[in-house]
Amino acid sequence: MHSQDHTWITTPVTAGLLRGALDLERTARGVLPHRLPARARAQCADGQLAMAESQPSGVRLVFRTRATAVELDTLPTKRLYVGAPPRPDGVYDLLVDGRPAGRGTVQGGTTLVIDMSRGTATTRPGSVGTCRFTGLPGRDKTVEIWLPHNETTELVALRTDAPIEPAPESGRSVWLHHGSSISQGSDAASPTTTWPALAAALGGVDLINLGLGGSALLDPFTARAMRDTPADLISVKIGINLVNTDLMRSRAFAPAVHGFLDTVREGHPGTPLLVVSPLLCPIHEDTPGPSVPDLGALGEGKLGFRAAGDPAERAAGKLTLTAIRDELCRIVAQRTADDPHLHYLDGRDLYGEADFAELPLPDGLHPDAATHRRVGERFAALAFADGGPLSPPSARRGSSARRTV
Template identity: 65%
Template sequence: MSQSWTTTPITTDVLRGVLELERGAHGVVPHRLPAWARAQCADPQLHLAEGQPAGARLALRTAATAVELDVLPTRYGFRGAPPRPEGVFDLLADGVLVAQSVAPTATTVTIDTTTGATEHRPGEVGTVRFTGLPAGDKDLELWLPHNEAVELVALRTDAPVRPATGSGRPVWLHHGSSISHGSNAEHPTGTWPALVALGAGLDLLNLGFSGSAVLDPFVARTMRDTTADLLSVKIGINVVGGDVMRRRVFGPAVHGFLDTLRDGHPTAPLLVVSPLHTPIHEDTPGPGAFDMEAMAAGRTAFRATGDPAEVAAGKLTLAVVREELSAIVAQRAATDPHLFYLDGRELYGAGDYAQLPLPDELHPDGATHRRIAERFRARVLGGAWGARNP
């Protein structure tokens, strides 16, 4: 007897953690920044990062025991570097991870780190399948890969679906760098923001953009105009690693970013997080770069190329950034009782680096993402920021 399938349109009614859907050649492409914001920046790195749907998931209420999703991912790699892990699809039933899958085919983009040239190899639409799911009505969340773009073509189930319950959960709007994006995490619900959100019953909207958390005004305006109960911004590593500003402009840029957030969220709990402990940039300015010796040895790693002597002239290091952020939050908190500061070294410090070193000197691995999430829950969710009453 043939199986009967229900096809459900993929719209924002069933997709959480994204701000816009773009019509693609085969289906819809999730975006974490709206088109007007994307149009204000030509940087390919930002477009690559915001198009990778970290934190995005299909949220369904259904009795289905089988789910199929037709997809066409785009996978990125660097010439001469070890292959990057394929993106994983995580399926949760009533909040419990029950299955994982990888798309069978993908478009691939290979980037030459010395010239910036790219090589595209088109892929074909494939299907990720999940069968043998628990019987009876349940909430299913199908988390999309955090580390590759994906075009969503068709969603099929063996029972009707409707948007999942739980829409009343507090919305946590977070912005940060590649660590918030999920770099080097093993799967989409293994990134530290996803672990925090799942453990605390928060509705996550992750605006972590790899290499691209540089206080862009269009990101601040996007956050200003997005409904949220809790906000957090993790600032610093991309500003230093990209060598994009000096101390003179960093402070006013942070103030301007926070001013914009407050225009839309005047009393929402707002947390500013400084950088995690990262030895290459603690006292050495950017720019950061690939470590070509490590690459030649078959290992991806990064290094700082700046001159510490230039800090006196205004170049930024992580130590300088923490000093600035702490002072800014202290100044503003005198008139903003809902603004909070967290030193990122409370999430991952020098002692953690000795025990769980950063494999590429920049990004945490899966075990470290879990530690960061545990620390965030202990130090933040139990405090005033987490004492929400939306």
């Protein structure tokens, strides 16, 4: 499987080489990083959640080495939407001493065939492939391989042409973030260019990304995972998935938000905690969910979504993004009387009406690569800048910046 022009050293992939994962599952071939712990996964049988949390957004291999060549064998799971153009292969980003140094993909792998018009998904087994990076500088250096943010990625073998050792802790503050598919990376160009990864790089913090596509639903098991994960800075982006799924009415929403924040606070009583409301999404600003596939767009070979709710249903407590922003603002204002480290950010300050006019959402829900960059830059400026709600004071840096698996 691998090239023969190097003397290869194979190193087992262990938790000590990974950042950004909360669990590491042993498999028949190797290991599978997870972004939710096993206990959380056992409490929800939803296939969408299982797919999202096993897609390693923000998860990266990090090690020190003098190697000039690196090979990583993986078994990816790629998604194919019936009627839509094939999605590009997931991207592996290489960083050397924190700077971009290469980009690769893995051919083959398992395919998950999703028929949105029928609501079905079938799996086609596939084979292991290899991502290869060569021409690295021969000096001692820190190498990071960021795994695809949108492909479940089983790690089979790691080979280098020189020994490797785990990288020391960075000493930077650890930022734990939870949100929807937009936070997971949706249609970003690569794992280091999702908006949270860009924001983390600009803010000088280490990211743990619990952006879970379709699954930012105020689940108690996610709150407990956040409670139990060491972090110096925390943010929670709430709203769009609750409307997407039409999961709850207004009566349930506020208590669920309070409960989620209460649970996070059990493990992080004084940690800066930022509540972020939804980015602008015109189809759901004043129209409830659920979101459903736009079959007209699918007929033209494009992915698209529309709001299937009726604005008249707001009177019965159906949620819209406007209602969610108003309630989140009220909840945070109420809680800050007893919690001075709690903050609120209106998601329209990250992506609002002027941004939508310039950079519309291609499928009605998800931002493109250029919008991810804009949101990441704005979040870093609003949250991580000096005096911002998540500004990392030097006294707090590295206080709990330890590995999570």
